[in-house]
Amino acid sequence: MRPSLTYVGTLDDVVERFPWQFDADINYFNQLLVRKAILGEKILINDGYLLNNSAARQAILNPSCSPLTSLIEQGFVRILSRNADLVSLPEKMADQGVASFNVLKNSAEWPSLKRELRKWQPLLEETDNFIPWPEKHISHGFDQMIMRLAERTPEDLSIGSVSHDQWRRVFDLYEQSNRYDKEATRTRWESAVTECLADNHQGRLAMMHLACEAYHYNFGVCLGSQTSLSKQQILVETRFSSAFADLSKVDQELQMQHVSIPGLRVPQNISMNSGPKWRN
Secondary structure: OOOEEEEEHHHOHHHHHOOOOOOOOHHHHHHHHHHHHHHOOOEEEEHHHHHHOHHHHHHHHOHHHOOHHHHHHOOOEEEEEOOOOOOOHHHHHHHOOOHHHHHHHOOOOHHHHHHHHHHHHHHHHHOOOEEEOOOOOHHHHHHHHHHHHOOOOOOOOOOOOOOHHHHHHHHHHHHHHOOOOOOOHHHHHHHHHHHHOOOOHHHHHHHHHHHHHHHHHHHHHHHHOOHHHOOOEEEEEOOOOHHHHHHOOOOHHHHHOOOOOOOOOOOOOOOOOOHHHHHO
16 A cells, blocks of 8 residues: 555645634644644645644744644655745745735734744755645646536535525636636635625635635645655545535445544643654
């Protein structure tokens, strides 16, 4: 069996802003990392999540509060990187129209984070932690993935908070924004959702949940075709819904059954938030 790498969509900063049914705080973040470490499941976190997720930033600024930096330095967590340079990334991505990076580089937290990243960058290079960004065009892939839903209806997907007219207007405005190129497409989707569903909070959540699923599945597809990762099995951790059920290797019958899953007890005296303990 090929060794696996799990692309962790649950650490997506957009999931943090449009939450699923959990609080993506530092405790959740640490428990996820520790669970993966105990089970021996190596993970991929993309550079955007690393810099834009508030728990990840907290872990970088204060390494003692999280195992993140230790697990990265040990190669258990690998960084999927566009340019192998975390310091210059926000400026570059803001120039390409990615709103979250523009917010980051103008935030009060950025100077402190930038200093920490400058100190950390040589070690990441020395340990060869960075995995190159997929060779495929990510934004174009997201567009293809989300447009799979264009002919569906909210009723098909059990989305009661969005009317058929609102659904159609979001897709029309999104397509209009892509007339000349296919860059920063998830940001453009969010803009269309925000404009069309300004007074519909639950509807915005539902439409952005679909966008996050599309983004994560698209990454899985792109990574699976990457030459440098051909010897590894790529797994995707994301939300499961009927929207992209055909892309998931999930037995549909399991949804109607009680499933026996082995439990794992973690001793109470093992701290989930102590970074240095996880170096060894």
